[in-house]
Amino acid sequence: MANILDVSTGDNLQYQFFPVSSGSVQFKIRAPNDAHIALTMGPQESDPMCEVYIGGWGNTKSVIRRNRTKPEKAEIETPNILNAGEFRGFWVRWDGGIISAGLEGEAIPFISWADPEPFPIAFVGVCTGWGASGTWKIEDGAEFNTPDKLEYKFGPVASGSLELEYRGPHNCHVCLTPAAAEVDPMYEIILGGWENTQSVIRHCRQKPDKVTVPTPGIMNPNEFKKFLMEWRCGRLMVRDGRTGALLMEWLDPSPFPITHFGVRTGYGAQGNWRIKHFSRGGAQSLPPPPSAPSAAALYSAPPGYPGYPGAAPVSGGAGxxxxxxxxxxxxxxxxxxxxxxxxxxxxxxxxxxxxxxxxxxxxxxxxxxxxxxxxxxxxxxxxxxxxxxxxxxxxxxxxxxxxxxxxxxxxxxxxxxxxxxxxxxxxxxxxxxxxxxxxxxxxxxxxxxxxxxxxxxx
Structure with missing residues (x-):
């Protein structure tokens, strides 16, 4: 099964972002007009940024725009390309600075543009606007089926959390790394290993394992099981994704920045995965545990404070x-x-x-x-x-x-x-x-x- 997100977008021109792990994204969209796709380096609107507008201007034309500025980099007439009553399939690709979009099942794009200053694209945002609400089925270009082979498939992480569902008989392996490869340092989480009897946390592919817990029957070849993984300053936690119960926890005394995850199966197991990445408006996660002491409410003045006019004198200017x-x-x-x-x-x-x-x-x-x-x-x-x-x-x-x-x-x-x-x-x-x-x-x-x-x- 591919990594598919179901997303709804309102008539508000506000992007919802999710990470991508390859140079393309496929999606189906049901909307009367104005399906907007943003390609960015981070999970927010920030330059550099390329946008593909499909069915804009009353569902009459499509364009490619860079950094939210005109003139358009590419423009083509596409009358009635979208439909409010049925899903229409499209793809968007980026390769060597060439941004292109096409119809599902067609290899030739209907619009493309070569960016003279290409940048690494790690996130895709979707939105609708100008009188349109949309329903999306978004599929990452990377598959997340894993065969009986101890080889990780990698994708980027958007934050300190990852939610996944796994259907397989045993041996759900997840790694967390500073690159899209098996490199040290790395964490490995093995769920339902040893013929579905125990689970472990491993560091840098070395034994003894940092954590070992008995988990008999945790996996099921006929049913997706959900898990939540969180990391914050070396504190690695694995939770049951349905109940929130803590399954394993380990504190790394020498933490490292995590930028990618990998998934694999092995030892006689094949697995199907649903991977959800956290971003505003996208997949929902369990509420994060409190990470700060009680603080003043956001955007409310402290008691007795008259307001910032007449604040303490400011001096400086060095630097x-x-x-x-x-x-x-x-x-x-x-x-x-x-x-x-x-x-x-x-x-x-x-x-x-x-x-x-x-x-x-x-x-x-x-x-x-x-x-x-x-x-x-x-x-x-x-x-x-x-x-x-x-x-x-x-x-x-x-x-x-x-x-x-x-x-x-x-x-x-x-x-x-x-x-x-x-x-x-x-x-x-x-x-x-x-x-x-x-x-x-x-x-x-x-x-x-x-x-x-x-x-x-x-």
Missing amino acids: LWVDATSGQVPPGAVVGGQDCSGEPIYVARAQHEGALIPGKLASSHGCAYVAWGGQEHGKNEYQVLIGGPNNWVPTSGSNIPPGAFPGGQSEDGEPLFVGRVRHEGSLTTGKVQQSHGVCYISFGGQELGFPDYEILIA
């Missing part, structure tokens, strides 16, 4: 913000902390929703992150602080010390300062918003607020 992309770290970048893996975290900032937001840069992730609206947002284009101060002062709430270093401003024009907090083995930089009385950091896909923090002083 320079330098443009960078794709995980680049300019010489002289200010180290503000470190990830739970030990990797340095640099002071960075990026534009988002009309705000200029201080955040964090971990180079191996290939992007910077900022916190906004309760979520973590990856940014391929960002600025890094170089040659600036590195004096951090503890404070709390709305108490902004004199000389606090300004790092940006909110969409309402409120100054945002650079702060940091210790959380789950990391020292993570983020934004201090005085009117909210907290320092916000992006962590594990979320925006987390902390009333006690350190602030950068110029």
Whole structure:
């Protein structure tokens, strides 16, 4: 069975993203007009980005657009290509910078364009708009059937979680890796091994296993069994996907960044898989466990605070913000902390929703992150602080010390300062918003607020 997502999109031009593990995606769409497909590096609208509009302009034409700007890169008349009463099948492919779209069953595209500045595409977004709601059946180009062969099939992960369903007699193998290959370091989770009698967690393909638990009869060749895998700063958890019960857990003292998963079967077993990746509006997961102490509510001023007009005087100006992309770290970048893996975290900032937001840069992730609206947002284009101060002062709430270093401003024009907090083995930089009385950091896909923090002083 292929990796299929059923998605509904409203008349709101708001993309729902999911990761892809190959250079193509197939889908069926039932909509009266305006099926929009976005190809991006991350699970959000950010440049660089290519969009394919199918059945736009009242279901009369289709176009390819780059970075949400006109003129169109390609345009063709496609009258009545979509239908509100039936599913129509399409494919979109990208190879060597050539973006193309075609009808199901036809090898020749009806529209294509060669991007002179191609970029790695890891996510696809879908939406409808302009009077259209749509129902989608989306199939990743990669198959997730596994034969009786100890060979992993890989796909990218969108966050610190993965949900899967497996139907097979035994030996459901899942690996978590920093690349789309069997490389060290790696975690392996074997469910229903040893003739469906026990399950283990293995590190770097080495014995003894880190965790071994008896799980007799956990797999069934005639029934899909659901599992949820979560990882956060080296804490690896395997849960029953239906009840949420914790099956196995292990804390890695030397964690590493996980970017891919792999699945396989072996030892006399063939398996069928349904793989769901987490993204807003897509597959739903179990609620994540609390990952932060109680903090001030998002976007509510602390008791007794009169508002940010007339806030503490700001001084500073030392240092320079330098443009960078794709995980680049300019010489002289200010180290503000470190990830739970030990990797340095640099002071960075990026534009988002009309705000200029201080955040964090971990180079191996290939992007910077900022916190906004309760979520973590990856940014391929960002600025890094170089040659600036590195004096951090503890404070709390709305108490902004004199000389606090300004790092940006909110969409309402409120100054945002650079702060940091210790959380789950990391020292993570983020934004201090005085009117909210907290320092916000992006962590594990979320925006987390902390009333006690350190602030950068110029």
